[in-house]
Amino acid sequence: MVDTPTRLLIAASGTGGHLFPAIALCEKLPEYQIEWLGVPNRLETQLVPKQYKLNTISVEGFQKGFGISSLFTLWKLIGSILEVRKLLKQGNFQGVFTTGGYIAGPSVIAARSLGLPVILHEANALPGKVTRFFGPWCDAVAVGFNVAAKYLPKAKTIYTSTPVRSQFLDEGIAATLDLPIPAEAPLIVVFGGSQGAVAVNKLVRQCAPAWFEAGAYIVHLTGESDPDANSLQHPQYICLPFYDNMAALLRRANLAISRSGAGSLTELAVCGTPSILIPYPFAAEDHQTYNANVFTAVNAALLFKQSDLTAETLLQEVLRLLKSPDELRQMGENSKVVVLPDSAEKLAQLVREVIEK
Structure with a gap:
């Protein structure tokens, strides 16, 4: 019987700060089957498809005070959670890795609803709001700087520093x-x-x-x-x-x-x-x-x-x-x-x- 490779979904989107550490990680997991989760019209659409299958969802952050726009954002968030959940089930993924940001929310919620493990990497010395909120939901939060751990008292933090591309x-x-x-x-x-x-x-x-x-x-x-x-x-x-x-x-x-x-x-x-x-x-x-x-x-x-x-x-x-x-x-x-x-x-x-x- 041939072992099927572990399937991992990478949820990383937006800027090089979110994407490059995830790409560097993937270089060290050659035995894994990896797919990517991003959003349309961001940097990942240029970088990721050269190496990995890119799936996209529409999601954004709650940037303003509560109002009509917040209801639309909430509606999109619920829809994106359902999309990610469907992707994880149909793709038979065994876990999710995310570098935080807007895309981490639906990814963490969807994965946990299916009982799948989640690893979150936080590169900043002051963890973002998404990391501070969802960190305790994750199996592990890897931090880029040691000082970040003090802002995540309820999460299981591990200092790994932040990966860079091999060059x-x-x-x-x-x-x-x-x-x-x-x-x-x-x-x-x-x-x-x-x-x-x-x-x-x-x-x-x-x-x-x-x-x-x-x-x-x-x-x-x-x-x-x-x-x-x-x-x-x-x-x-x-x-x-x-x-x-x-x-x-x-x-x-x-x-x-x-x-x-x-x-x-x-x-x-x-x-x-x-x-x-x-x-x-x-x-x-x-x-x-x-x-x-x-x-x-x-x-x-x-x-x-x-x-x-x-x-x-x-x-x-x-x-x-x-x-x-x-x-x-x-x-x-x-x-x-x-x-x-x-x-x-x-x-x-x-x-x-x-x-x-």
Whole structure:
């Protein structure tokens, strides 16, 4: 009799911070049959179908005060729970893994109604509302930062760190960087996560001439929604909406200027890249500041509140750091202590233990 492979439904949707850790996990579960659950018109529709069957449902969060719109949202939630329940039964799935967010709600409820195990991964230092509510319903909540456990007193939490794609663990990958940057030149990488960061982009463009004068090159990943993305031209300036080989770029960088989404921070830490962090000020419950605080607590990054940061301050701090290679090197080393490089393996083992027990 041939054993049928374990079937796992991955519920992860929206941004790279939700999707990339789940993709990294899947790489460590080659013996599983995996399908994906997402929503239409989000990043998963671009990334997932290349590797896994993508199922979609229509679901959203309760963003506003209770009213007519909330009734529609509730109605859609009930419908999505029934859809996921049907998918789990017909697909004969043995468990669900989710990275939180709106899609976790119907996924957790549907799975529990069928008696299926659920593992939730929370990447942020301050767990989201969905995780705080549904965490106790799950068989295990894997946390990306140790500090997150204190916000989940009723859940079974396990520290696994946050998985990164395998290329970020390749210490020699910087050699694959295909951008025209001299080997001896200091490199500043600017990025705002998968959503971009227009306010940060404006500050950087104001500071850039002084950094060029100091010999630095800048790779500026602006995202796709910056109307002034191509307004600066300079031989030492490379402006792109996105760049596929982020692992090589971060390994090569002397300094990163970034938002502080959990996924981006984990990639910075695994690569040992020192950083200046400017948390997105409108992130839910200011969770990006909580993430950044994990790094400043071990002197791995500098943190600036966007509303307080001027171009002159940013300009001078970057020049100071470029003149202090030992400080940059130590910041990079410090960043490595807040993550586990074998996170994907630890999370995969947790999934196996929960689903196969």
